Amino acid sequence: MSYISAPPLLLLLLLLWIGLAAVFAHYNVVMVIFDDLRPALGAYGDSRARTPHLDEFAQGSSIFMRAYSQQALCAPSRNSLLTGRRPDTLHLYDFYSYWRSFVGNFTTLPQYFKEQGYYTYSCGKVFHPGLSSNNTDDFPLSWSAPTFHPRTEQYMNSPVCPDHSGGVLRKNYLICPVHLQTQPYKTLPDIESVAEALRFLDSRKKNRQPYFLAVGFHKPHINFRFPRQFLDRFPLTHFYNYTADAVKPPGMPDVAWNPYTDVRSRDDFKHRNISFPYGPISGHQAAQIRQAYYASVAYVDDLFGKLMAHLDLERTVVAVLGDHGWSLGEHAEWAKYSNFEVALRVPLIIRSPEFRLEQPRQMHSITELLDVFPTLVDLAHLPPIPTCNRSNSELQQLTCSEGKSLYPQLQGTDLGEEHVALSQYPRPGMLPTKHPNSDKPKLRNIKIMGYSLRTNLYRYTLWVRFHANNFSQDWHNIYGEELYDHRLDSGEEFNLSALPEFNIIRQHLRRQLIEAVG
Ligand SMILES: *[C@@H]1O[C@H](CO)[C@@H](O)[C@H](O)[C@H]1NC(C)=O
Ligand SMILES: *[C@@H]1O[C@H](CO)[C@@H](O)[C@H](O)[C@H]1NC(C)=O
């Protein structure tokens, strides 16, 4: 006769309960967004970076090596990430429309968590402030409390850099290392945001309601205003031997070029006679910009360390990402505003207590920022959000995602499907212009859309006529075509689209791109 005696049965039940509790416990979720951060991190193999805190965080995390933004501009990228919809679905390519009133009342990532019982809170720049989030960062639908904005945010574009003569604060420089004591309120926006995030975390300690906290850093977005000491970690000479082009690559179509107008307009660049639109910026200035970018990254890494020290990583899912990349002289270009790998590729690092990793785990499949919404939902074990149904108008489905969950990959049960990333960038015309500003055209001025497909081996970009009045594109009206083979040319220097040898693959990618745009 077989029987289970009472103590082992109790033990079994206890183990089962612990197991279920672990599976169904609602983890807290922290999402950290860095503004304009390309993967200039030690964890991504960048030897110039000094990012000990992000690197340490990456130690127990999954590092997505090939993650891409949907558009290399803050508001479209963030609204896409936060609603799980492409810029083409939101009809947002600039800063000036709010999806709920313009397109559809779509559920956002934080809103979904809020509706599932989470307390949701945002510190700093998460939604792009202004019209694209209804001037409220989509409060109250997305957040349980009004968004925290640092009071020093108002000085972001103010002349508060010390000039070269007497340390008087009156310049709006691109490169602006400062002593905190000289700054308004003796602090900087990201320092304030992290202090508020820490205050928030303390306030939740005794509360059983799970939370979703989003922290948005303003740096390394220009201008490069950061505490001076971070500059000292980066000898300027380390940035002279940085491999990048001196001039625009010959095969690059003009429509692909972004003339980095925001860099030119700063007080330390506007008198330097940088020829419009193709430059170049001198070697010395180029090294200074790179140095300041890396110093800005080191500054926010330091603040990120303070945030991490306050988190209970046994109970918290953490996602760290950049909203899009930034060109540091590749193709002789600066800033974002393009469809190149350097403008679109971002860091994406995800950690969950569910997966205890002894070492960093590099993930090499192609991912999109669109994937973050369904992934975080799955990592929190909330009801999965459906994929938007393309045949039945996406606009009627209020809660869905155009991305895919990365949960199977994190779990190791992905079937190894080959993924692609789709991005886009608008232009007002064939040639770079100041008026309208071809780096960031307003919707009414958009005449051309560049769609860019990143596959395992290639980047294929097609610039076509776009009708802003009805958001349609004319695939037969082509303004530029680019094909880069990443096996030979990871820098995207050699546009192969005109070579007959690549005709077959080019046509194949064009069909795949048109199909992906839908
Ligand atoms: C949008 O959806 C939210 C809930 O998801 C609802 O509370 C709100 O009333 C809706 N707004 C409109 C204009 O339909
Ligand atoms: C957007 O802002 C307007 C004006 O402040 C307000 O009336 C409206 O309710 C807001 N929309 C949503 C969905 O919050």
Ligand SMILES: *[C@@H]1O[C@H](CO)[C@@H](O)[C@H](O)[C@H]1NC(C)=O
């Ligand atoms: C180039 O820069 C790296 C920093 O990444 C530095 O270690 C190296 O010494 C530099 N090489 C030269 C020749 O300056």
Ligand SMILES: *[C@@H]1O[C@H](CO)[C@@H](O)[C@H](O)[C@H]1NC(C)=O
């Ligand atoms: C300004 O730039 C133009 C074009 O690059 C060049 O021909 C001219 O000599 C420059 N002038 C000065 C003062 O540097």
